[in-house]
Amino acid sequence: MLRKILHKPQAILGLAMMLAVILAMALAPQLAPNDPNKVDILHKFTEPCEQYPMGTDDLGRCIESRLIYGARMSMSIALPTIIIIAVISTLLATVCAYTGGIVDKVFVIVSSIFMALPPFLVAITLVGLFESKEFSIMISIVVAMWVWNAQVVRTYVLREKTKPYIITCRMSGCSELRIILRHVLPNIFPHLLVLYSTGLSGIIIMISSYAFLGLGLETGTAEWGAMMVNANKLIFTHPELIAYPGLCILFAAAGFNLFGEALRDICDPRED
Amino acid sequence: MLKAEHICRSYGAHKAVDDVTISIEDGLITVVIGESGSGKSTLVRILSYIERPDSGKVILNDREIVRSMVRAQRRTVQLVMQDAASSLDPHQSAQQILDEPLKLLMKMDKDTRRKRITELSDMVQFPRDKLCNKVSEMSGGQQKRLCIARALATEPQFIIFDESFSGLDVTLRSQVLNMLKDLQSRLKTGFLIITHDLDTAMFMADRIYVMRNGKIVERLDKPKSLLDFKSDYAKELVRAAEYKRQALQNRKEE
Numbered sequence: 001m002l003r004k005i006l007h008k009p010q011a012i013l014g015l016a017m018m019l020a021v022i023l024a025m026a027l028a029p030q031l032a033p034n035d036p037n038k039v040d041i042l043h044k045f046t047e048p049c050e051q052y053p054m055g056t057d058d059l060g061r062c063i064e065s066r067l068i069y070g071a072r073m074s075m076s077i078a079l080p081t082i083i084i085i086a087v088i089s090t091l092l093a094t095v096c097a098y099t100g101g102i103v104d105k106v107f108v109i110v111s112s113i114f115m116a117l118p119p120f121l122v123a124i125t126l127v128g129l130f131e132s133k134e135f136s137i138m139i140s141i142v143v144a145m146w147v148w149n150a151q152v153v154r155t156y157v158l159r160e161k162t163k164p165y166i167i168t169c170r171m172s173g174c175s176e177l178r179i180i181l182r183h184v185l186p187n188i189f190p191h192l193l194v195l196y197s198t199g200l201s202g203i204i205i206m207i208s209s210y211a212f213l214g215l216g217l218e219t220g221t222a223e224w225g226a227m228m229v230n231a232n233k234l235i236f237t238h239p240e241l242i243a244y245p246g247l248c249i250l251f252a253a254a255g256f257n258l259f260g261e262a263l264r265d266i267c268d269p270r271e272d
Numbered sequence: 273m274l275k276a277e278h279i280c281r282s283y284g285a286h287k288a289v290d291d292v293t294i295s296i297e298d299g300l301i302t303v304v305i306g307e308s309g310s311g312k313s314t315l316v317r318i319l320s321y322i323e324r325p326d327s328g329k330v331i332l333n334d335r336e337i338v339r340s341m342v343r344a345q346r347r348t349v350q351l352v353m354q355d356a357a358s359s360l361d362p363h364q365s366a367q368q369i370l371d372e373p374l375k376l377l378m379k380m381d382k383d384t385r386r387k388r389i390t391e392l393s394d395m396v397q398f399p400r401d402k403l404c405n406k407v408s409e410m411s412g413g414q415q416k417r418l419c420i421a422r423a424l425a426t427e428p429q430f431i432i433f434d435e436s437f438s439g440l441d442v443t444l445r446s447q448v449l450n451m452l453k454d455l456q457s458r459l460k461t462g463f464l465i466i467t468h469d470l471d472t473a474m475f476m477a478d479r480i481y482v483m484r485n486g487k488i489v490e491r492l493d494k495p496k497s498l499l500d501f502k503s504d505y506a507k508e509l510v511r512a513a514e515y516k517r518q519a520l521q522n523r524k525e526e
Contacts, residue, residue, distance in 0.1 A: 164359040167322055171351050172422065173343070173376030186363045 004266045011262030017255025024071040034062035036069040036222040045238060057227075057241055058234060067248055069222035074252070078203040081138045086196045088146045090185075093153035098161055098180055107154070111147045119144035119206075120213075127215045134217070137210060141203055152195055156188040190267035197260025201253030208249050224249050273297055274319065274349060274430050274462065279328035281314050288314040289325070290486035296430055299460040301453075303473040305509070306483035312466045313354075315483070316434045319464065320351045333429075347377045350423035354435040356415035360407045366393075366418050367403045373425040392421040397451065413444045420452070430462040437472055449475060470513040474498065482506045 005011045024031060033053060040060035048055045054064040096107035119141075126140035127133075160166070161184065169179050208225025212232075217223050219230065224245040231241035274296040281289040289311045296302045296319075304312050317323040319330060321342045330337045337345060353359040360369055370392055374385045393400055396417040402410060410418065416436070423431045433452075437445050453476065456463055465476055473480055474495060482490040482503060490503040498510045 164353050164355060165361045168351065168353060168359045168419075168422070169361065169372070170322070171320065171346055172373040172425075173346050174372065175343075178376075183361050183363070187361070 014259030025075040028072045032065035034065045036065040066222040070224040073223040082200045089150035093150040097154040097157035114147035190264040194264045201256045275331040300478040301463040303477040311486035347426040350428040396421040432464045
């Protein structure tokens with residue numbers, strides 16, 4: 001597997017970009033040159049210098065430190081959110097689609113109800129429900145997004161369960177649970193990788209757009225979306241303040257997308 | 273003996289199988305022949321308990337197969353499907369594919385399974401060095417041999433071949449058919465072969481059933497020549513086969 005990854009330029013590039021984001025998240029205190037929240041009004045809009053490698057913002061806070069801590073904030077919400085979405089959607093959709101009949105019909109009805117609710121409406125409703133802003137964002141994204149992922153997983157399972165090899169698995173003595181765990185899931189796994197890796201990048205963008213709409217984290221938090229909100233009034237005078245966090249979002253999203261797509265090609269035996 | 277008695281199966285208004293009674297004797301090769309859409313594949317699905325008939329019974333060794341018995345009976349009746357590539361899990365290696373029935377149906381331990389897998393691959397002339405390969409890394413012939421090996425894994429009393437030889441080139445088909453004939457005479461397994469190819473039927477069969485529009489129109493025991501067929505439809509099939517053969521001969525002479 002590792003050898004296949006190392007032989008695919010797309011995978012190497014995606015992995016490198018992903019690792020950069022994860023490293024920034026994990027080693028933020030070591031990598032950041034300054035305290036990301038330290039206000040130093042005397043040094044506002046400082047040009048890049050030794051102390052502030054990317055300059056400072058309108059409150060004199062170190063931009064580089066805030067971008068590094070921004071990775072930590074975005075990923076600490078996005079990663080658990082996508083894991084919860086992946087578990088719920090894969091489990092529910094696989095069981096319902098594979099079982100079929102009334103179970104699948106109920107699933108379709110429930111998911112149609114959820115799909116009728118626009119994700120941002122759900123977010124606006126749920127984002128203030130809990131004391132912890134991070135937790136509220138996570139729950140609102142899970143409630144808004146699980147159904148879209150579950151619908152895609154359901155399609156994959158429905159396609160897979162009609163394939164002739166499912167019949168021969170039954171003839172080989174496999175129970176229905178074994179067919180799901182050992183045959184259906186491994187065969188749709190490459191597609192799930194792409195679905196959830198693109199989902200992760202989508203969530204990073206969503207967290208940022210929540211902040212942009214004033215639904216996300218507190219103003220002033222070192223988070224990419226929140227940084228863009230703070231900078232939008234300075235777009236003509238200091239466009240770099242909005243461009244830097246925007247590029248970070250693009251970089252993280254592109255990294256996960258590239259790696260997900262490459263992994264799909266590597267894992268799917270039919271793509272060989 | 274595997275027997276289907278008065279089997280009926282409809283899909284909406286279309287009667288796919290209409291009051292069919294056939295029996296597959298132990299250690300003999302039974303062939304069901306008929307054109308596409310004659311209900312052969314539906315009959316196969318019913319005989320291998322993949323599908324339930326609307327009415328009628330499937331009887332195995334004088335006991336009617338009911339739903340609760342199906343899993344326990346998997347060992348006895350095995351199926352080789354038409355398209356080898358799609359009937360093998362693309363995610364598994366040949367070894368894993370052969371391992372599954374040995375583990376789940378034969379309840380063999382790991383060492384015995386390993387020995388049996390080698391034995392099975394030799395039996396169907398599947399190259400041992402390809403056992404770790406995935407389906408996409410095998411040729412069509414190897415995929416077909418693997419399907420046959422999997423069906424043989426449980427030492428079944430009956431194996432059903434559902435159009436398993438169509439789509440193979442002439443050389444490969446004759447290799448597979450010869451191998452099967454040899455295996456059948458050694459193992460004494462009852463074979464039910466579903467085909468629309470008269471030559472395959474004549475080469476393999478101890479008994480031939482001719483099927484048309486969901487009904488059995490003729491049964492022929494120990495067929496010796498194409499002239500043995502009595503029904504009009506079977507004669508039509510013979511004429512079509514002879515016409516094809518003649519056309520090929522003419523083209524060769526040109």
